[in-house]
Amino acid sequence: xxxxxxxxxxxxxxxxxxxxxxxxxxxxxxxxxxxxxxxxxxxxxxxxxxxxxxxxxxxxxxxxxxxxxxxxxxxxxxxxxxxxxxxxxxxxxxxxxxxxxxxxxxxxxxxxxxxxxxxxxxxxxxxxxxxxxxxxxxxxxxxxxxxxxxxxxxxxxxxxxxxxxxxxxxxxxxxxxxxxxxxxxxxxxxxxxxxxxxxxxxxxxxxxxxxxxxxxx
Numbered sequence: 446x447x448x449x450x451x452x453x454x455x456x457x458x459x460x461x462x463x464x465x466x467x468x469x470x471x472x473x474x475x476x477x478x479x480x481x482x483x484x485x486x487x488x489x490x491x492x493x494x495x496x497x498x499x500x501x502x503x504x505x506x507x508x509x510x511x512x513x514x515x516x517x518x519x520x521x522x523x524x525x526x527x528x529x530x531x532x533x534x535x536x537x538x539x540x541x542x543x544x545x546x547x548x549x550x551x552x553x554x555x556x557x558x559x560x561x562x563x564x565x566x567x568x569x570x571x572x573x574x575x576x577x578x579x580x581x582x583x584x585x586x587x588x589x590x591x592x593x594x595x596x597x598x599x600x601x602x603x604x605x606x607x608x609x610x611x612x613x614x615x616x617x618x619x620x621x622x623x624x625x626x627x628x629x630x631x632x633x634x635x636x637x638x639x640x641x642x643x644x645x646x647x648x649x650x651x652x653x654x655x656x657x658x659x660x661x662x
Contacts, residue, residue: 448475448634449509449524449603451495456504458490466490466658468504476630476650480638487658488638489530489608495636496527496606508604523551526602530609530638534589536582540573541565543581544596553600560600567599570625572618587613598625605635611644619644 456468466487473495480488493499494506497513506513508521534543544564554560568574571591581589590613597605605626611619626635627648637645642652654661 448632450474450507451604451634451636452507453494453501454505454507456494456501456506458494458499458501458503460490464490464658466494468660471653471660473634473636473653475632475634477626477635477637477645477648478651478653479642479645479649480636480653480655481640481642482655484640486655488655490658491653491655492606492608492636492638493529495604496525497522498527498529524603525551526597526599526605528594528597528605528607528610530612532586532589532593534581534592537580539578539580540568540584540588540592540595541577543592544568544599547596548599551600551602563600564595567595570598570621571595572621590614591618594622601629601633603633605629605633607635607637609639610637611639611641623648 451473453468453471457465459465480491482488494501497518511517513521538546541564544567545561548560548564553563568577571594573588573591573595576584576588581592584592594610597607610622614622623645629635630648639645
């Protein structure tokens with residue numbers, strides 16, 4: 446399947462009385478797109494809109510030629526892998542069970558065997574196979590970040606939205622992530638927000654600088 450094009454048109458979104466995100470028109474296609482900017486510039490808000498976690502106050506999101514609405518939201522989300530910035534991994538589940546639960550919600554495979562194989566491969570990609578059975582409450586913050594990353598990577602989603610995936614990763618883990626994204630970018634639309642472009646510079650196809658809630662052109 447061809448990687449879908451993401452398009453935001455006429456978007457205005459207010460997080461608070463003090464901050465609003467404005468996107469006149471933005472199109473993102475296959476490959477790795479890196480969103481850069483200082484804290485508070487709107488990177489996370491932009492990624493939450495693209496991941497359908499947040500609905501814009503005004504404007505539209507189009508995924509693969511289809512305008513996202515309440516009626517097709519579930520269908521669109523099944524195509525998405527999303528890594529949020531915050532630590533939202535439930536502590537009571539094991540690493541494997543959390544990734545598997547997300548895989549079930551996204552309907553990643555037609556049967557349990559294929560789905561669990563996809564979960565195992567995703568945990569391998571983030572070097573967590575040995576901790577797959579460990580409860581997330583016993584993992585470090587960095588390890589939980591990798592569990593959430595595995596949940597996003599599982600099943601080769603058409604769209605990957607990754608908010609600061611480099612946080613808490615060491616050089617070896619960053620290298621693994623870079624190789625994974627390089628392998629997928631020809632057939633996947635990948636959007637990465639980061640403060641540090643250096644780790645992803647060799648695989649980035651384009652950048653989106655942001656400042657004060659707007660894309661800098």
